[in-house]
Amino acid sequence: MxxxxxxxxxxxxxxxxxxxxxxxxxxxxxxxxxxxxxxxxxxxxxxxxxxxxxxxxxxxxxxxxxxxxxxxxxxxxxxxxxxxxxxxxxxxxxxxxxxxxxxxxxxxxxxxxxxxxxxxxxxxxxxxxxxxxxxxxxxxxxxxxxxxxxxxxxxxxxxxxxxxxxxxxxxxxxxxxxxxxxxxxxxxxxxxxxxxxxxxxxxxxxxxxxxxxxxNTSIPVLGHTEGICHVFVDSKADLEMATEIAYDAKVQYPAVCNAVETLLVHTDVAEAFLPDIVARWEEAGVEVRGDERTRSIVDVEAANEADWATEYGDLIVSVRVVDSLEDALAHVTTYGSKHTESIVTADDDRARTFMRRLDSASVFHNASTRFSDGYRFGLGAEVGISTGKIHARGPVGLEGLTTYQYYLEGDGHLVGTYAGADAKAFTHEDFDGTW
Amino acid sequence: MxxxxxxxxxxxxxxxxxxxxxxxxxxxxxxxxxxxxxxxxxxxxxxxxxxxxxxxxxxxxxxxxxxxxxxxxxxxxxxxxxxxxxxxxxxxxxxxxxxxxxxxxxxxxxxxxxxxxxxxxxxxxxxxxxxxxxxxxxxxxxxxxxxxxxxxxxxxxxxxxxxxxxxxxxxxxxxxxxxxxxxxxxxxxxxxxxxxxxxxxxxxxxxxxxxxxxxNTSIPVLGHTEGICHVFVDSKADLEMATEIAYDAKVQYPAVCNAVETLLVHTDVAEAFLPDIVARWEEAGVEVRGDERTRSIVDVEAANEADWATEYGDLIVSVRVVDSLEDALAHVTTYGSKHTESIVTADDDRARTFMRRLDSASVFHNASTRFSDGYRFGLGAEVGISTGKIHARGPVGLEGLTTYQYYLEGDGHLVGTYAGADAKAFTHEDFDGTW
CATH class of the missing domain: 3.40.605.10 (Aldehyde Dehydrogenase; Chain A, domain 1)
Structure with a gap:
């Protein structure tokens, strides 16, 4: 054309x-x-x-x-x-x-x-x-x-x-x-x-x-570039729950953007936790790639720097053992794509710290990253998922296709009335009403 | 640096x-x-x-x-x-x-x-x-x-x-x-x-x-390019009110983006309306530029095509006589900058048509365009006025500097539970509560 x-x-x-x-x-x-x-x-x-x-x-x-x-x-x-x-x-x-x-x-x-x-x-x-x-x-x-x-x-x-x-x-x-x-x-x-x-x-x-x-455009763009989602198994995690969540987040549908790509495990629970989840993943055909500390506990391939920044979109997962909640936050901040992260922990304070410190569209506590979706969120039809922070964030429903206008209904009102020495004051009071 | x-x-x-x-x-x-x-x-x-x-x-x-x-x-x-x-x-x-x-x-x-x-x-x-x-x-x-x-x-x-x-x-x-x-x-x-x-x-x-x-950036931009604001004096306008509004919108503070730049006048009231407002404007030092039909009624300079697309930011105004509400809408759609427009009319249906048909951030009925401002709107401090339609529109308050995150609090919830043949149904019910 x-x-x-x-x-x-x-x-x-x-x-x-x-x-x-x-x-x-x-x-x-x-x-x-x-x-x-x-x-x-x-x-x-x-x-x-x-x-x-x-x-x-x-x-x-x-x-x-x-x-x-x-x-x-x-x-x-x-x-x-x-x-x-x-x-x-x-x-x-x-x-x-x-x-x-x-x-x-x-x-x-x-x-x-x-x-x-x-x-x-x-x-x-x-x-x-x-x-x-x-x-x-x-x-x-x-x-x-x-x-x-x-x-x-x-x-x-x-x-x-x-x-x-x-x-x-x-x-x-x-x-x-x-x-x-x-x-x-x-x-x-x-x-x-x-x-x-x-x-x-x-x-x-x-x-x-x-x-x-x-x-290549100065038109605003709504969309998501990558979905590098994380699950963090905290020292205070219910490990059975953590296993189920890590499994669901990877295996239930690996090709989608809200599937987990990197599992972070607190060092205090690494030995107790890793063997079970790795066995379950491998049974489901998942290729596991771990850092050195992970590999000292379970026999898996080695993960390299590039793995942390990769959206596999497939039955592959990287695993890293971290020393603290702070280190988990630092990892997500460095390598994440601001899409969806989840912490598994029985400690509400630690969950809140995780949620408030991360700059991701969706941050979950004791739930699979796979919930990050317009249908599951109850938004009805989904336009898409946004990893931008302006206008609409995370799963975007019909609301993301709207904006607003200001309508002002007056009766000959002039700005001059509200300026100068005899300025009238505005009332500025919200009321229940529709246009 | x-x-x-x-x-x-x-x-x-x-x-x-x-x-x-x-x-x-x-x-x-x-x-x-x-x-x-x-x-x-x-x-x-x-x-x-x-x-x-x-x-x-x-x-x-x-x-x-x-x-x-x-x-x-x-x-x-x-x-x-x-x-x-x-x-x-x-x-x-x-x-x-x-x-x-x-x-x-x-x-x-x-x-x-x-x-x-x-x-x-x-x-x-x-x-x-x-x-x-x-x-x-x-x-x-x-x-x-x-x-x-x-x-x-x-x-x-x-x-x-x-x-x-x-x-x-x-x-x-x-x-x-x-x-x-x-x-x-x-x-x-x-x-x-x-x-x-x-x-x-x-x-x-x-x-x-x-x-x-x-x-020159792919970062989202919040700002306004131009403020080419219009006042339309409808056939059903209270002409005294229209005079006051047109005067206030131009003279009260001509340098700002929400001052009127073009006055559109319905042909039915042009002869009755124009002489008064032009006299008042000229008394205040406003230079008036009109189209041919305006100049057949009042003695003013000629406006050309470029005038319709100009933000004077000064004591200058252009005036055009139009045959209908539709022609006024067409003019604003062609030359406006989606900032602020006002209709003066005693007919609420015509006002609503004007307001709903225009794609401007602020559309007023019987009020001066100068009200388009964060302080007057009661937003408190103003970040700026946006002529974009994404994220924040019109006068932008502190709210425009915020976005949102989705926090999900679960208890080991898995997406697998809600999929497949035995899928559990979501309840999806809003409640009053805070995180």
Whole structure:
């Protein structure tokens, strides 16, 4: 696509966003139901388009350019399509994130200030091979009143194009242009330049990819680079509990960002604790890499400096014995990615120190790092997990796709009245009320 | 300063931030009182340093390189110093922005999630010639538990260095390195590269300067580029009220970002309205520039396309007659800077349409744009005004210097329990409680 055509799509989205922001919940949610119904009705068409993508991917798999995992993620089935439409209907059923009065304050008689949640405007998303990601992101954007630029992976281009067409046709009674599909890699660079038109970029993919986006745009970016999560087994830990948590955090689903990558063990309990957990891990096929002190207790591979800074995303874990809570904190601060850490301890004071001293989005006490997730947190649909600290942090729900506006209702009020020698005083009193 | 020395300062701040985050309110506020007391006790020293800056600035004023306004902003006096310490004590008296539980939610029995306000971490600030800005920013950062990198204007270097030393000595019983002064222009580029260490940059200065910062860092930026604010006098306006608001919004303090720059007038009331306001403005020395339709009613200079996109910051205003509410919205959307707009109308429906259709941080009904300000909004001390839409919008108080962490308190909870065929259900029930 030419640069001009891409720019025009973004500008259309920007103008659609202004109208979308004025729709009530009923209108947004019924558009979501129309999308779900259309996907239900058009399985054949979607599966035919998907088959083209999958065949091409299988050729590249044979040529050794793609992985089986990628082909699996790409492939749709009637069951998968049903779970997609179930997701769209559950987004429709979420509480409306818009039009909430976060604060109502009287500034003076008949001068009332309202802080009201509104959509962000235009969000740009760049995602990987799963065609279900396109539908999910479009649904979350529509529910939160945002126009959306969708850029999917080229390996899913036929599936994406068909799903996008279905979404567009199903929503033809709301403002045109609220969703835009872009397809070419070069178009990403075009949209990254459009900081006056796009309000937020949400990349999903490898940490290298997210870093590339952050380094190449002045648009705010919401996403997570790495998930190097830690479990610290304190000297005051219930060791059985610690074993279960360390096992769950690594084995229950090792490929995800909230799985543990490094286990830190207080020296006082290392000998009592390590043999059991290592045996259980090894039974589950986990490769354990330990520092010298770990290896003096259990027979495992050696961990090196690079291990502490690695997100394995796999059945591999590094283990380090530390002398103190302070040393555990220092390790996490040096090597962590501010995603999720957990302390196992029966001592509440030590737990609080751990939690307050760490600058991570999620810090847990006696619970698996795997709880760090929008669904488990009860946020409903999840936009993603953020390791940034600005705007939205940790698992991000629909709320992360909103911002606020200040509305002031006056009756001819002038600032001059509140300035100078005879200045009137403000009342500044919060009240229960909505705009 | 060498690049290494600057980097070391930022790293010191980063490590100080972790400790600062654990201080209770009493400790932060008494450090603020110590700063105020020290400034009160050391007037002579501060004024002597300031005199050096002022003398140098006066030479540059004579050489035509500096403006009188800059010299005025630079100059301190005993009265100014008193208002500075009054400000520091008022920041100390603000409600603590930290340690608030924004949400407490039971995920399951004995599994409780808390969303807790915490400091952002390290904030970098780059500000103009006023030495009082250094003290204000340091005070706001300390109150909100953030470490701060301070870069002031070179014209205030002696004043800044003295004030910074006083602040450092007065806070020697809290963590060393929480505030850092950098002085050279080149050091700005060094800190803009440090996106792993600095969490937020707040530039204060011209819009060109803020844009430069945005374009040259991947650190999130909080600030406002331009304040092109509008007043729209609707067909249903009370014209006397409209005159007062348009006058106050321009004349009460024309140099600030929330002053009106363009007045839009509905054609139905243009003839009845324009002569009065133009007469009042001209009496106050305001230069009025109008479009053709305005000039057919009142005798004023011609406005051109560039006027609509200009923040005058001065006693100049542009005026345009529009045919409809829709045309007013289109004008603001095209030329505005998403700062503050106001509609004057007796028709609440038309007001709501105006407010909901505009994507500006603050949108007012029957009130002067000049109310767009942290103090008037009752936010207490103001960090700045943001025209961005992410994190904090409009006038930003201490709350804008905070983020949140998720704390999860469990009792050995595993994600495996909530997955698979026998998955336990989450309870997901909010409760009143604090961490």
């Amino acid at each position: 030419t640069e001009q055509a891409t720019e025009q799509k973004v500008e259309e989205a920007q103008s659609a966003a202004l109208e979308l922001a004025t729709y009530d919940e009923q209108r947004r949610s019924s558009a979501l139901h129309a999308i779900a119904d259309a996907i239900d009705a058009r399985h054949e068409e979607i599966l035919a388009a998907n088959e083209i993508d999958v065949e091409e991917a299988e050729q590249l798999l044979e040529a050794g350019e793609y992985s089986q995992a990628l082909v699996d993620r790409l492939e749709l089935s009637p069951t998968k399509l049903e779970s997609i439409t179930e997701m769209v209907r559950s987004v429709a059923a979420q509480d409306d994130p818009l039009g909430t009065t976060q604060q109502a304050r009287e500034l003076d008689d008949d001068l009332e200030l309202y802080k009201q949640t509104v959509p962000i405007g235009v969000v740009g998303t760049i995602f990987e091979s799963r065609p279900d990601a396109l539908v999910q992101i479009a649904a979350l954007s529509l529910k939160s009143g945002n126009a959306v630029i969708l850029k999917g992976g080229s390996e899913a281009s036929e599936s994406n194009r068909t799903l996008f067409e279905i979404i567009r046709e199903a929503t033809d009674d709301i403002v045109d242009g609220w969703a835009q599909l872009i397809e070419a890699r070069e178009d990403v660079d075009t949209i990254l330049e459009m900081d006056d038109e796009i309000d937020l970029v949400m990349p999903r993919g490898s940490s290298e990819f997210v870093s590339y986006i952050q380094d | 060498t690049e290494q020395a600057t980097e070391q300062k930022v790293e010191e701040a980063q490590s100080a931030a972790l400790e600062l985050a654990t201080y209770d309110e009493q400790r932060r506020s008494s450090a603020l009182h110590a700063i105020a007391d020290a400034i009160d006790a050391r007037h002579e020293e501060i004024l002597a340093a300031n005199e050096i800056d002022v003398e140098e600035a006066e030479q540059l004023l004579e050489a035509g390189e500096y403006s009188q306004a800059l010299v005025d902003r630079l100059e301190l006096s005993p009265t100014k110093l008193e208002s500075i310490t009054e400000m520091v004590r008022s920041v100390a008296a603000q409600d603590d922005p930290l340690g608030t539980t924004q949400q407490a939610r039971e995920l399951d029995d004995d599994l409780e999630l808390y969303k807790q306000t915490v400091p952002i971490g390290v904030v970098g600030t780059i500000f103009e010639s006023r030495p009082d800005a250094l003290v204000q920013i340091a005070a706001l950062s300390l109150k909100s538990g953030n470490a701060v990198i301070l870069k002031g204007g070179s014209e205030a270097s002696e004043s800044n260095r003295t004030l910074f030393e006083i602040i450092r000595e007065a806070t020697d019983d809290i963590v060393d390195g929480w505030a850092q002064l950098i002085e050279a222009r080149e050091d700005v580029d060094t800190i803009l590269e440090m996106d792993d260490e600095i969490d937020l940059v707040m530039p204060r200065g011209s819009s060109e300067f803020v844009s430069y910062i945005q374009d």
